[in-house]
Amino acid sequence: MSNPLPPVSSAPLIVVGAAIVNDRGQVLAAQRAEPPALAGCWEFPGGKVEPGESDVSAIVRECREELGVEVELVERLGPDLPLQRDFGVLRVWIARLAEGEPTALEHAALRWLDATELDDVAWLPADAPLIDELRVRLAEWGG
Numbered sequence: 001m002s003n004p005l006p007p008v009s010s011a012p013l014i015v016v017g018a019a020i021v022n023d024r025g026q027v028l029a030a031q032r033a034e035p036p037a038l039a040g041c042w043e044f045p046g047g048k049v050e051p052g053e054s055d056v057s058a059i060v061r062e063c064r065e066e067l068g069v070e071v072e073l074v075e076r077l078g079p080d081l082p083l084q085r086d087f088g089v090l091r092v093w094i095a096r097l098a099e100g101e102p103t104a105l106e107h108a109a110l111r112w113l114d115a116t117e118l119d120d121v122a123w124l125p126a127d128a129p130l131i132d133e134l135r136v137r138l139a140e141w142g143g
């Protein structure tokens with residue numbers, strides 16, 4: 001007998017983000033425009049990994065969609081972090097710009113921040129451990 005119910009997806013929600021770093025030791029922060037509960041907070045450009053998509057493909061796609069740039073991933077930044085709001089995890093990579101200048105196509109604003117400026121913006125709460133690690137890395141790269 002066939003089962004009339006569709007299979008229930010158990011795939012965990014994965015959100016990927018790009019900590020895009022430039023040659024001056026700055027990272028690109030992006031201010032959310034929506035939803036209202038998150039608007040005004042700052043994040044790493046990125047978004048949800050779609051079914052069948054790799055993490056890397058998702059980051060490249062999101063950076064095209066949100067910033068109009070091509071990025072190359074360098075290495076992971078920090079561990080998977082819990083996302084309470086979405087019951088998933090956040091995975092962030094350090095990335096470099098390969099082509100284009102970032103434009104806020106979906107965000108309210110963009111800012112390049114150096115190691116001393118990371119606390120100047122209100123990051124989404126899940127990102128806090130990454131900001132501490134990034135501070136050390138940017139200070140090294142910024143000379």
Ligand SMILES: Nc1nc2c([nH]c(=O)n2[C@H]2C[C@H](O)[C@@H](COP(=O)(O)OP(=O)(O)OP(=O)(O)O)O2)c(=O)[nH]1
Nearest residue numbers: 015017043044045046047048085086090124126127
């Ligand atoms: N991109 C990104 N999302 C983050 C970060 N930190 C954090 O808590 N989040 C959360 C905010 C959102 O609840 C979720 C990302 O969802 P999203 O709505 O931006 O994903 P998406 O671009 O695929 O959007 P959609 O097509 O589903 O509307 O992850 C971060 O640094 N970058």
